[in-house]
Amino acid sequence: MPTALTELSAHPIVQAPMAGGASCPELAAAVGAAGGLGFLAAGYKTADGMRQEIERLRGMTGRPFGVNLFMPQPALAEDAAVDVYRERLAGEADRYGTTLGDPRGATDDDYEAKLALLRENPVPVVSFTFGSPTAETVDSLTRVGTCTVVTVTTAAEARDAQEAGADAVCVQGTEAGGHQGTHRDDPQRDGNGAGVGLLTLIAEVREAVRLPVIAAGGLMRGAQIAAVLAAGAVAAQLGTAFLACPESGAHPLHKQALTDPLYARTELTRAFSGRPARGLANRFLREHGPYAPAAYPALHHLTSPLRKAAAQAGDPQAMSLWAGQGHRLARQLPAAELVAVLAAELAAARAPSTPVASAPAPSNPAASPPAGTAGPGPFGSAS
Structure with a gap:
């Protein structure tokens, strides 16, 4: 049987698997060595590319780690909208x-x-994004000792994960940076107000399933980790918080943009990949986001050379600057130091508070409530 998630790391801190290069072996190794759970992102890599990163990570550390997989996506039923978007981006390619x-x-x-490959060379944890694996897939990983986690954005998706036999769910609130891990890409859910906030989603999922919950979405401080643990999560997953670390494989322009006053907010957009993803609001996102069709991964393939060219030109205005809502709280600390700071903040937030001195007895005995009855509760309501 797989090892319980809570036994894999000293701290309830999980480094999110961020596809595109940020979640590299160096970052995962540093997080693991500091007592967190590091993750590799296999998305957008070949199986051999994933194997090479696993081997590199194992050469750096003996600590447990995870690998994230993207679920296969349906083929495009209609190419016309993608062709229109391609024409729209012709000027960007020229630029x-x-x-x-x-x-x-x-x-x-x-x-x-x-x-x-993961069945032949098992890793401690495998997580899934953009859908739930089959029960047969989960069972095959369980047999080789791997713990399975499914990213979910609704209670219904959590029920699907439980039915498949997953060991845990990663509950992703709308505050999270990068792609929303919805199992079904429904354009009707588009819009910055369409998703569910993390604390509400944790409550909904915990009432729907019995699985352990990893909480993800905009978490940047130890006090926020304490809040999601108090809400019933067993661990917190942080992505944007680790992007600025020197070990992160994110582009330097991406790291700088996290705290640059020029980027004051984030938005959910389809502009770069065709799937809703939260990123810093730059020129490309503003100009093209409203016209991007629901066509993933077609738009990811379409814009990939453009994003790389913008990065080479030193222009973050056409890069996919994925970031959660808490991006302005990013700290440029080494990953091990960041884990230590987060753990200390978490401990401080969970420490018993100093008892409040008892209020003096009322001078008018008639003001005291009768024995056996309750006085005013929080916000003046009855207890």
């Missing part, structure tokens, strides 16, 4: 001296090959 990518790239993200 950065590049060509747009082929939107008809693979939609399975080498999923089956990655699964086969």
